[in-house]
Amino acid sequence: MATTGAPGLSASQLQARAQGRRRLAAMRHRAHRIRVWVSCVAVVAFLAMFATIYVQMARGDDPALNAGASHRASTSASTAQTLSSGSQSSAVTTASSPAVTPVTTQQS
Amino acid sequence: MLGTATATHIYWITSRAAGIAALMLASASVGVGVTMSARFVRGRTPDLRVTHEALALATMAALAVHGLSLLGDGFIGMNLAGVTVPFASSYRTLWTTMGIVGAWLLVLLGLSYYARARIGLARWKRLHRWTLLAWVLGIGHALGEGTDAGVPWFLVSVGAVVVPALGLVLARLATSRTVSAASQPPLTRA
Numbered sequence: 001m002a003t004t005g006a007p008g009l010s011a012s013q014l015q016a017r018a019q020g021r022r023r024l025a026a027m028r029h030r031a032h033r034i035r036v037w038v039s040c041v042a043v044v045a046f047l048a049m050f051a052t053i054y055v056q057m058a059r060g061d062d063p064a065l066n067a068g069a070s071h072r073a074s075t076s077a078s079t080a081q082t083l084s085s086g087s088q089s090s091a092v093t094t095a096s097s098p099a100v101t102p103v104t105t106q107q108s
Numbered sequence: 109m110l111g112t113a114t115a116t117h118i119y120w121i122t123s124r125a126a127g128i129a130a131l132m133l134a135s136a137s138v139g140v141g142v143t144m145s146a147r148f149v150r151g152r153t154p155d156l157r158v159t160h161e162a163l164a165l166a167t168m169a170a171l172a173v174h175g176l177s178l179l180g181d182g183f184i185g186m187n188l189a190g191v192t193v194p195f196a197s198s199y200r201t202l203w204t205t206m207g208i209v210g211a212w213l214l215v216l217l218g219l220s221y222y223a224r225a226r227i228g229l230a231r232w233k234r235l236h237r238w239t240l241l242a243w244v245l246g247i248g249h250a251l252g253e254g255t256d257a258g259v260p261w262f263l264v265s266v267g268a269v270v271v272p273a274l275g276l277v278l279a280r281l282a283t284s285r286t287v288s289a290a291s292q293p294p295l296t297r298a
Contacts, residue, residue, distance in 0.1 A: 031158040038162035045132055046170065049125035052261060057114045057121065064255045 119180035124255055126177060128262065130170035131250050132269045134214065137163035138243050139273035146280040164218045171211045203253035210245030213238060240277065 009017070056062050114121065137160055143149055144156040175191040178184060190197035194205040217239045224232040247270060256262040 027154060030155065034155060034158045035162045038159060038166055042129065042133055042163075042166035042170065046125055046129040046173075049128045049265075050121060053121045053124050053256070054114055056259075057117060062255075063259055 123177040126173035133167040135269040135273040142276040207249030213242035
């Protein structure tokens with residue numbers, strides 16, 4: 001029986017070994033492709049989320065910043081209301097005592 | 109002007125994006141893992157195993173970015189202990205701790221795959237099931253503390269990955285119950 005390469009192995013055994021090597025190489029190649037594909041998906045998912053949040057923030061629609069802004073707006077509005085009611089009472093006081101100057105508020 | 113406004117929050121945006129990506133990747137990993145273990149798809153186990161492993165490693169990388177990028181954000185003022193040690197942060201302590209515990213569980217249980225020969229396959233399989241708890245903690249953390257939790261695009265994009273994975277988990281649980289009930293010895297009449 002003719003043997004090539006490794007001594008003591010028949011041709012069919014050598015063929016089976018070569019086939020096994022090819023199959024293993026194909027599996028490794030396939031695994032590598034899957035890893036690359038998953039890495040690409042992960043990077044794309046991250047970039048998509050990053051871009052969405054970035055645009056959302058740039059448009060002024062960010063939920064956290066909006067909540068902060070509305071909180072600040074309501075705080076400044078209530079402050080302004082307090083100050084204006086204070087100025088009204090001081091205006092009443094002004095009639096009797098001209099030394100008190102009216103309060104003016106400026107909202108930034 | 110807008111660029112400046114977003115540039116000051118660049119670490120925060122990075123952390124939020126990485127957190128959402130981590131949740132999506134973890135959900136996909138759970139889905140593939142359950143598909144593999146329940147044999148919902150036959151003859152593709154080697155491919156599924158590689159996909160599951162790659163998704164798990166990508167999740168860990170995204171988690172690292174999610175936590176570490178918070179260190180650069182000056183607004184929230186997190187330190188290393190705050191993002192790695194449970195109950196160390198004063199910022200929404202319960203939700204933050206939920207995320208930290210989930211992340212550590214995910215990393216430790218995920219990396220235990222490489223020590224499964226030492227741990228023992230049967231014991232490792234039992235341990236690996238706790239990854240589900242880590243995933244659920246991650247979902248809780250995202251919904252409870254996530255800045256974008258109530259925004260439609262977040263709910264749609266995360267739901268598209270979480271809901272199918274949840275369905276697969278429930279199907280797996282139902283299958284395992286049916287199998288265990290079928291494997292019970294029949295009751296003998298007296």
